[in-house]
Amino acid sequence: MEKELALLMIIINNGYGEEAIELLKGLGLRGATILNGTGAVKPEAKKLYGLEINPEKEVILAVVAEGLLDKLMQAIYEKLGTTTLAQGVAFSLPINYATSNLYKQFEPKVEAEEKAEE
Numbered sequence: 001m002e003k004e005l006a007l008l009m010i011i012i013n014n015g016y017g018e019e020a021i022e023l024l025k026g027l028g029l030r031g032a033t034i035l036n037g038t039g040a041v042k043p044e045a046k047k048l049y050g051l052e053i054n055p056e057k058e059v060i061l062a063v064v065a066e067g068l069l070d071k072l073m074q075a076i077y078e079k080l081g082t083t084t085l086a087q088g089v090a091f092s093l094p095i096n097y098a099t100s101n102l103y104k105q106f107e108p109k110v111e112a113e114e115k116a117e118e
Contacts, residue, residue, distance in 0.1 A: 003106045005095040006069055008032075010060040010076060011039075012088035017058035020080055020088065024062070027071050030105070032062035054087070063095065065106055 012020055017034040024032070039055045064072065069092055080088035095102075 003103060004066040005063055005098065005103070005106065006066050006092040007095055008060075008062045008064050008069065008072060008090065008092050010062075010080075010088055010090040011037075012058050012060065012080060012086050013054045014056035014058055016080060016086040016088065017060055020060055020076070020086070023075055023079055024072050027075055028068050029062055029064065029072065032060050035059040035061065063098075063102065063105075064092075066094075 010020055014036070021029065021032050021034070035058070037057045037059050039053070039057050041053050041055060073090055073092070076088055076090045080086040082089065
């Protein structure tokens, strides 16, 4: 059976993407991709949430083992969440199917080395 993987998505204020990735690498993240984006927010949202909403965002995409999600999500919430200047939010989506080369990246090194020797 293939390892259970998930796509972790983090939406964070512009300029905090690298900080987020470095924080999460310290907790086991292998790598990620940062995309630039612009949020679409109604002016009423500022009144509703009492926050200054920056429309310039970075979207971080990372494939992670599902067993790592809780630890990563907790770190995002505590260090980069909506109560910080980063105003980060995160969610995950299950990966139901992927190419075999993606799954191979998550194999323990011992198994990968044994397969190479065969």
